Amino acid sequence: MTSRFTYNGKTYLPNGAGQLPGAGLYLDAATNAWYCIQSDRSIVQDQVIGFSDGARVFDTSGAMRTGFYRDKNNRLFYTNANGLVPTIGLNLIGNQWSNVTWGYFLSTDEAVWFSDGARVFDTNGALRVGYYKTPDGKLYYSNGAGIVPSGGLQVLDGSWKYIQDDYSLATNTAVKFSDGARVFDSNGAMRTGTFTSSNGKLYVTNANGVIPTVAGLHNLGNGWYFVKWDYSVAKDEAFWFADGARVFQNNGHMATNFYRAQNGKYYYAQPTGIIPQGGLRMINNAWRYIQPDYSLAINGAVSFADGVRVFNNDGVMLVNTFYQAPNQKLYYVKADGLTNKPGLFYVGSLWYSQKSGDYSLAKNELVWLSDGLRYFGATGAMQFGLQSVGSDYYYFGNDGLADSGWITVNGNQYYFDPTTYKMQNPQQVKILGIDVSKFQGPIDWNAVKASGVQFVIIRVLGSTNAGPYIDQYFHTYMQGALNAGLQVGAYIYSYGTTYDYMNLEVSTALTALNAYKNSFTYPVYIDYEDPLNWNKNLTKDQHTDLIRYGMNLLAQNGYLPGFYTYYNAANTYINAQQLIDEGYEFWVAHYGASSNPWPNAGMWQYTSSGKVPGINGKVDMNYSHRDYSKINRSVTVYDVNSGKQVTAKVKDLVPQMVQNEVGSGLGLSGNDKQKLYKAQAVAARSYLEYYLGIGQVPSVGLQAPSSEVMMSSNIVSHLGVYYNGSIINAAYGSCSGPYTNSAANMGWGNYAYLTTVESPYDYIMTGAQQFYPKVNTIGTDTMRKNIIKMVGQAQFNLYANDMSRWITSVNKDAYGNISSAVVCGVTISGGKFYENCWGLYGVNLNSWKYNGNGTWTFSTNGNGHGVGMSQYGAAAYIKKGQDWRWVLNHYYPNTSIL
Known part of the structure; x- marks a missing residue:
């Protein structure tokens, strides 16, 4: 074996002949590095070894190091070209003075005592002159010779500083001296007067920088303070003294009246500074409750032996009133100052639900009581009739209980689940229609109309590998359907998996759509269903945003936009409900359902195998659950800006009203501004419909809409605000007081x-x-x-x-x-x-x-x-994170957006 190997945790380095070198320094020819061979023939690793001519350093591989080297314990070594460590003590290494310790490593980020004084060495082992802060935050000072001045209080660079026993300067702390404590800032300078350290502690000294060293209450010249055991003064907190509790303000002063701390706690102290004893107390002609932590109870309820009481933001016990705390919790107290017991109770002609737990009233929430499910709105009052709760709808009868089954409201039919009470299929409108493309061939439109079909959605655009194209039958179908008296919409069959291609599809479609811009009753849909779209490795959010982008382009050009896909795709590949909640129309395809499978979908394609007179072969059949003709009818309004009556379609008037009311955005930008436009558009359309419905000519302000206003308004212009199934008088105005008017x-x-x-x-x-x-x-x-x-x-x-x-x-x-x-x-x-x-x-x-x-x-x-x-209140709520639907439900309590 001729290569390094490990055995029993030790490393060996054979020579070229496969033999293990003997003990001592060994130059390995293969690596041209020196190693130290121990008596057992293993090599030294990550150690310092003494030799007769000096110490040498070996790294984790065992190789002898020259120059600077930092080991696995972060110790810094230096060896010369021969690998020898300099003598222990102060050495000039290159152009820096360094200190070699008894462990042969260099002193780093510390001060070391020498016979002539202490010296400071930085992270690189270099002697420092002047100020130096170590990575752990210690601050040192040394003179021009690199010597740390002798310890104690002394003037350095024009300010008093304190050198501690470890030779560092005292920073962001107080130090006790014989005549009192002194505080030093982050630069080590002694401070006088009021000083807040970087850790937030507050100190107060006299003109000489002295702090009393006895913890307790002290008059420091400009008021009473509580000096704590660490010499900082109390702030925004209360303490107990022998004669009672006191509270100290954010500036440290003892409070002598009402005081609201930065943490939100509210206190009361008498002119003497003493907080009254805890419990219910009459303070400044009002009952208030002093809690065990000496603060006043505020913005909530407190349980007493005889019942529960509620205190407002000023700590005043409330009587015979409703109160909404800053955290939006709602309370009601009776004339005796107590809340009702948990359960139903009424005030005037309205019913409310008192909760247990925090003693607040149910508000904007469904509540299961012993007799069934009830809903309490934004004012806390029990609601009746059709109500939207989040994205779901419920119906509450005259007794306030949720009803189930088929229910007719204002001529519209709804079905509510008998277990959850949620609306399952909003069948308020059921209009028969078809959708067609070139594959249907020639069509006898008069025969279609005579069969009972009331609308048709016509494909305007398809795509091939060469790109998007206008359906060859689009113009023929449009003219034939309109001549037969059918209402029309259109769809774009989309392969838009990039923003550029979606833009190309929509812009191409617009070249044909614009010829019939004033003829469309139904939306123009982005048909996003093709399997090729799902094979592009896009996320659900990415698919959703591409569809949204295409619909926004349509809305900007004056069309009511929507999207189409099949039921499973809407659940799997698209955030369909999110788009619906944003106001976009949804056309869902689902052939296995007996009714509209998506409660909020405006249109349902229920079969692809329909038979209709006038069409050869099969055709897609649909039910529309919205009467889109309402927003496409022409109405007359009085324009206060021009002083003239104007006749136009509802969908064209709404964006002009929005522009006039909030077109500037009221200080909002981006998506927040669009939310404001949507809220105003739904309110404006509701206001318009209400006055038209009672036979009046509405007075409105009209201005030419921006593309952004046009887009946001067209997305939601089909929606309205309803109370008990009827459109409301959606009044609105610039800005109100802290509470709106009635x-x-x-x-x-x-x-x-x-x-x-x-x-x-x-x-x-x-x-x-x-x-x-x-x-x-x-x-x-x-x-x-x-x-x-x-x-x-x-x-x-x-x-x-x-x-x-x-x-x-x-x-x-x-x-x-x-x-x-x-x-x-x-x-x-x-x-x-x-x-x-x-x-x-x-x-x-x-x-x-x-x-x-x-x-x-x-x-x-x-x-x-x-x-x-x-309007400014709506903008502010949106700025704070609320959605446009929430804003409408808040300002028009007890209503639904349909």
């Missing part, structure tokens, strides 16, 4: 979905900040005109000469919104007051006063009537 305050009537809801973040949006608060003074002439509009000329004349009696009361509801006012002796609604008071920006009132000089000053929050969806 329709009742405005004198519009009682709408269960236009009630007060929380809108706490409007003010964070840049465009809305000018209205928080908005202070405005109204002069005599303007106010005179306002009041005459409110009460009429005759009533005004009775008070004309006494301006102090023009307005004698402006009343607010529990949420700060104007509910009524007394004007010239007449009580009018909050809405009548606001709508006729030019110069009053919002209805959420902070204060008002008559100035005595013929002027009135109002301070309000928000801009507009504040009823329904706050």
Whole structure:
């Protein structure tokens, strides 16, 4: 054997003749490296060995090292060209001074004592001059000769520093001296006054930098502090003393009133600094509860012997009110200050569910009670009728219990599972249709129409290896179907597994689609079903994003977009429900089902073997569960921007309304901006349909939409907000106070979905900040005109000469919104007051006063009537992570998006 081998854990190195060299230094001809052979003929590895002429270092392979070498224990060695370690002590190695230790390795990242003083060596073993920080954070200082000054407190570079027993400087810590403690910063400099170390500890010293060394309460010149045992002062925490507990603020000062710590805890201390004893206490004319940790109970419920009490953000015990905490939990307390026992209870005419556990009310959640399943909405009130919960739908009867089986609501039929109560197949509409391509050949469209078929989806585009092409029958089919009175849609048979190819397919299709742009009633679908698509090793998310990309291109060009695939593919290869939740239309193929297999799919292809008069052979048959003609009908609106009536299709008006309302994005960007556009589009379409439905010409603002607004609006323009199966009066406005206003305050009537809801973040949006608060003074002439509009000329004349009696009361509801006012002796609604008071920006009132000089000053929050969806509030919620569906359900409680 002539190569190295290992036996019993030892390594051997035979020479060229296969013999093991004898003990001593051995030059291996094969590697041209020196090795140390031990008496048992094995080689030395990762060790330092002493020889008669000096020590040598051998690495893990056994080879003798020259120069610098760091072993497996991170020790740094140096040997000369002959492999010898320099003498122990201070040595000049190259151009650096280094210290060779008794272990033959160099001193690194440490200070070493010599007869003339200590010296500091860095990671490379070099002697340092000046400041040096080791990897473990120790800071050293040495003079120009490399000597560390003698230990103790001394002036270095113009500041006092303290050299410790290990020769390092004290940093980010306090050190005790005979006259008191001193604190040193991260550079080792002694600090005076207030100082926060890098680990967050707070120190307070006098002008000389001295801290008291006795732990306890100390007056340090500008207030009382608690000096702790490590010489830092307490901050944002409470401590018990012999005479009671005290709390110390973030700046260390002892609190002498209410104080909210940065960790959210809220405290109260008397002027003496003493926190009252724990328990329920009357503090500043309100009952508050001092907890065992000396903080006040806030934003939640506390159990007492006689029941549960709720405390708000200021620690005040609540009485006879609802309260929504910052964490969105909702509470109700009775007139006696106690919550109800767990279970159902009613306030006024509304039912609520008191939970056990945290004592909050059920809110936006399904609750199983002893008698069945109930749903409690955003306001906590029990809901009735058709309700959307997440992506599912339920129906709750007049008793509030979930119903099952077939149920007809507002003329539409739904089926609800008897076990889960979820809607299984939303059969609110069932319209018969077909889809065709060139493979059907010539078609007698009049015969098709006479057979009962009401719509047709026509293939506009297919693909070959040469690329996409327009279906040869597309134009013929379109003209024939339209002439026969059929409603039409189209589909693109897609091989779009790259963004470039999807773009090519859609742009090619548009060259044919645009000739009939105003003729489409049904969506234009991306048909994504071909097995070749699934063989491209794309993820589910990638397939989904490609389909979304294609649909967005269609939406940007003014088409209602959708996607088609078969049921198994929708579950396996695509995030179909995600796309539906985003607002896109889904056309699902499933031939083994007896009803629509996907509850939220707008259209179901139920067979590929249908027979229809006028078509030779088999044809795909479909049921549409949406009446798309609603958004394609022409209606008349009044455009407040042009001052003229405009007649156009609903789907064309909605993007113009969105552009006018929130086209700037209100400070949002990217996907967040699209979510805002979607929320506004669904609200705008609902508002439009509501007023058209009661025979009025809606007043709206119209502006030419951007491509982004067009895209987002067209994705969701088929959707509406419904209450008990009917489209709602989806009022909306710029921004509200912390709580939206109610329709009742405005004198519009009682709408269960236009009630007060929380809108706490409007003010964070840049465009809305000018209205928080908005202070405005109204002069005599303007106010005179306002009041005459409110009460009429005759009533005004009775008070004309006494301006102090023009307005004698402006009343607010529990949420700060104007509910009524007394004007010239007449009580009018909050809405009548606001709508006729030019110069009053919002209805959420902070204060008002008559100035005595013929002027009135109002301070309000928000801009507009504040009823329904706050647009800036919606933007803020979206910015904080909420989805557009959530926003609509929040601002229009008790509703469903269908």
